[in-house]
Amino acid sequence: MSVEMVTYAALGAQLKVSPEAARSLAKRLGLQRSRAPDGKALVSVDLAEIRHTPRPPSTRQAGKIALLTTTIDRLQAEIARLEIMVASHRTDFERERERADRLMVEMLQATAETMTAKEATARLEGEIAALRTGDRATNPQAQAARRLGHLAASIVEADRKACSSNSVEQP
Numbered sequence: 001m002s003v004e005m006v007t008y009a010a011l012g013a014q015l016k017v018s019p020e021a022a023r024s025l026a027k028r029l030g031l032q033r034s035r036a037p038d039g040k041a042l043v044s045v046d047l048a049e050i051r052h053t054p055r056p057p058s059t060r061q062a063g064k065i066a067l068l069t070t071t072i073d074r075l076q077a078e079i080a081r082l083e084i085m086v087a088s089h090r091t092d093f094e095r096e097r098e099r100a101d102r103l104m105v106e107m108l109q110a111t112a113e114t115m116t117a118k119e120a121t122a123r124l125e126g127e128i129a130a131l132r133t134g135d136r137a138t139n140p141q142a143q144a145a146r147r148l149g150h151l152a153a154s155i156v157e158a159d160r161k162a163c164s165s166n167s168v169e170q171p
Contacts, residue, residue, distance in 0.1 A: 002046065003046045007041065008020075008041060008043065011026065014047060015050070025052060026045070031043050031045050113162075120158040120161075124154055124158070127150060127154060131144065131151065
């Protein structure tokens with residue numbers, strides 16, 4: 001036979017394969033290619049020299065499809081299981097975050113109370129020290145009574161503050 005210029009579609013039709021398979025075969029065989037005026041690719045081929053027998057349709061394809069379908073179903077079930085597990089972990093995370101926030105508030109309140117108590121303690125210790133080392137030259141009994149009164153008033157005031165802050169903080 002003679003050499004003909006045919007498109008991939010025509011070559012595929014003569015060889016009973018798809019145009020893509022015909023294009024691949026032309027590349028493998030190193031056939032000359034050119035462009036037609038309409039822009040389609042043309043292949044220079046002598047059909048008598050080509051010894052191509054198309055493969056029969058494979059039954060393995062159906063088996064592959066069934067295998068892939070079962071794999072997809074299995075993976076979708078795994079995704080659903082993981083989504084449920086993620087939702088459970090999210091709930092645990094939210095609960096623990098709320099718990100941590102509550103503990104942080106309690107810790108800040110305890111820190112504030114501790115600082116107030118330390119300040120009151122320092123003030124009271126200062127007053128006690130003043131009572132112990134006070135000016136004894138001027139009427140020591142009157143001065144001691146006055147300082148003792150100040151100390152008692154400070155203790156009562158600190159006690160009232162502590163009681164009022166405890167009753168306000170508790171819901």
